[in-house]
Amino acid sequence: MKGKGNYTRGLISRCTNYKDSDIIFTLLSENDGIQNFIARGAKKPTSKLSGHIEPINFVEIYYTSKSDLPAVSQVQSINSFMKIKSKYNLLIRSQYLVELSEKFFSDDANNNSQLKILTETIDQLSKTEHPDLVIMVYEFELLKSYGFGLRIFECLNCSKSLKKSSNYFSYTNGGFYCESCLGNTHSNEELVKFSIEDQIIFRSIERKKYDEILSLDINDLSIKKLSEMLKKSISNVLGVQLKTSRFL
Amino acid sequence: MTLGRSSLPIEIQKLIIAFSSLPGIGPKTAQRLTFYVLSQNTDETLKLSEALRDVKKNLSYCQNCFFITNEEGGESCSFCTNKDSSLICVVENIVDAITIEMSGIHSGSFHILHGSISPMNGIGPENLKINELIKRINNKLPKEIILATNPTLEGEATSMYLSNYIKDNYENIKVTKLAKGLASGTDLEYSDFNTLSNAFENRTNIN
Numbered sequence: 001m002k003g004k005g006n007y008t009r010g011l012i013s014r015c016t017n018y019k020d021s022d023i024i025f026t027l028l029s030e031n032d033g034i035q036n037f038i039a040r041g042a043k044k045p046t047s048k049l050s051g052h053i054e055p056i057n058f059v060e061i062y063y064t065s066k067s068d069l070p071a072v073s074q075v076q077s078i079n080s081f082m083k084i085k086s087k088y089n090l091l092i093r094s095q096y097l098v099e100l101s102e103k104f105f106s107d108d109a110n111n112n113s114q115l116k117i118l119t120e121t122i123d124q125l126s127k128t129e130h131p132d133l134v135i136m137v138y139e140f141e142l143l144k145s146y147g148f149g150l151r152i153f154e155c156l157n158c159s160k161s162l163k164k165s166s167n168y169f170s171y172t173n174g175g176f177y178c179e180s181c182l183g184n185t186h187s188n189e190e191l192v193k194f195s196i197e198d199q200i201i202f203r204s205i206e207r208k209k210y211d212e213i214l215s216l217d218i219n220d221l222s223i224k225k226l227s228e229m230l231k232k233s234i235s236n237v238l239g240v241q242l243k244t245s246r247f248l
Numbered sequence: 249m250t251l252g253r254s255s256l257p258i259e260i261q262k263l264i265i266a267f268s269s270l271p272g273i274g275p276k277t278a279q280r281l282t283f284y285v286l287s288q289n290t291d292e293t294l295k296l297s298e299a300l301r302d303v304k305k306n307l308s309y310c311q312n313c314f315f316i317t318n319e320e321g322g323e324s325c326s327f328c329t330n331k332d333s334s335l336i337c338v339v340e341n342i343v344d345a346i347t348i349e350m351s352g353i354h355s356g357s358f359h360i361l362h363g364s365i366s367p368m369n370g371i372g373p374e375n376l377k378i379n380e381l382i383k384r385i386n387n388k389l390p391k392e393i394i395l396a397t398n399p400t401l402e403g404e405a406t407s408m409y410l411s412n413y414i415k416d417n418y419e420n421i422k423v424t425k426l427a428k429g430l431a432s433g434t435d436l437e438y439s440d441f442n443t444l445s446n447a448f449e450n451r452t453n454i455n
Contacts, residue, residue, distance in 0.1 A: 057442075096367070247367045247372060
C-alpha cells in the first residue's frame with residue numbers, strides 16, 4: 001500500500017461503458033475477490049488508462065476508494081493474451097473460461113491459486129490443437145477445487161471401484177454408476193453410457209499432468225461427449241446456464 | 249417531515265418513472281426534469297411529446313443499410329442511395345456511421361450492425377444485422393468490405409467473425425479493417441502493449 005491508494009492485480013473479466021468516457025470494469029483480483037472499479041475518462045483517446053482496460057487483460061492497478069466504487073488512477077498491463085485475442089474461436093473460449101470463473105471465484109477472498117490456473121489455461125489455449133480439451137481440464141479442476149469433483153473411480157451407489165467396462169455417467173449426481181446399480185438410480189436421472197476409453201480420459205485428467213493429457217491421442221468425438229457432460233454437471237452445480245456456453 | 253413520492257399525483261409519478269428509464273438518468277434527475285416540464289408552458293411541453301411520438305411513429309430502419317429513415321417501405325433510404333455500393337463500410341452503431349460520414353473520408357455505403365458480438369452478454373451473430381449483410385452481399389457483390397467496428401474486445405470479435413465468414417464464402421471480396429495503433433496526442437510512455445504492438449505491426453513506409 002502506498003499513500004492514500006492501494007495496489008491490486010488481477011484479470012479483467014468485463015467492462016461496461018459509463019457516462020460519456022468512463023468505464024466500469026470487473027476485476028478477478030488475486031487477493032481481494034471480485035471487485036468493480038471505475039476508470040474515469042478511460043474512453044478518451046488520450047487517456048493513460050485506455051488500452052489497458054479491456055476484458056481478458058491481466059493488469060496491475062492503483063486505485064483510491066473515496067466512494068463505493070473505487071476509482072483507478074494507474075493501470076499497467078502485465079499480460080494481454082494477444083494470441084488469444086487474434087483468433088475468434090480462442091477469444092470465445094477464453095470468455096467462457098472467464099465467465100465460468102466469475103461464477104465460482106469468491107466475491108471477497110483470496111482467489112490467487114485459482115486465478116493462476118485460469119491465466120495458465122487461457123495461455124494454454126493458444127498453444128494447443130485441442131482447445132476444448134484444455135477447457136475440459138480446467139472445468140474438471142475447478143469443480144474439484146470447489147468441492148464438486150466428479151466421482152470417476154467408484155460407483156455413486158455401491159461405492160465399489162468401477163470395473164474396466166462401460167459405466168453410466170450421471171451429471172445430476174456428478175459421477176458414474178456401475179452396471180449392477182442401474183436399478184437404484186432416480187427415475188428423473190439422465191444417464192449416459194461411457195465406454196472404457198472415454199472413462200480413461202477423465203481418469204487421465206484426474207491423475208496426469210497438463211502436458212501429458214494434451215499428448216494423449218483423443219478423438220474429437222470423445223472430447224465433445226465428455227465436454228458436454230462436464231458442462232451439464234457445471235450447470236447443475238451452478239443452477240444456471242452460462243451465457244457464453246452456447247457460443248462454444 | 250419529507251414528502252414521499254407516493255403522495256405526488258399519479259401523472260407526476262408516471263413521468264418520473266418514464267424519465268428514470270432513460271440511460272444516465274437517475275431518480276433525482278428524473279424528478280428535476282419532471283418538475284421542469286411541469287413549469288414549462290403547455291405549447292413547449294406538447295412540442296416535446298409530439299417529437300417523442302413522431303420519432304417512434306414515423307421512423308423505421310432502412311432494410312438495406314439499417315440506418316434510420318422516415319421513408320415508407322424502407323428498401324433503401326436517402327442515406328444509402330447515391331453512394332458507391334461496391335464499397336461497404338460495416339459499423340456497430342448509427343452514431344459510428346454518422347461520425348464517418350461527417351468526416352467525409354468514406355464515399356461508399358454503410359451497413360449498420362446495431363451492436364457487436366458479446367458472448368458475456370449473450371449477444372451472438374444472430375442478434376445483429378449480419379444475416380442482412382450477407383443477403384445484401386449476395387444481392388450485389390461488393391468489391392470491398394471495410395470493417396469499422398470499435399477497437400474493443402466485442403468489436404474485434406465481430407470483425408473477426410465477419411472476416412472469417414466473408415473469406416470462407418466469397419473469394420473475390422476484399423476485406424479490410426481500420427488501422428489500429430497510437431492515437432494523435434498520446435505519449436508513447438503511457439501506451440499499453442496492445443496499442444504499441446498494433447502500431448508496430450501496422451507501421452507504414454514513409455520514404
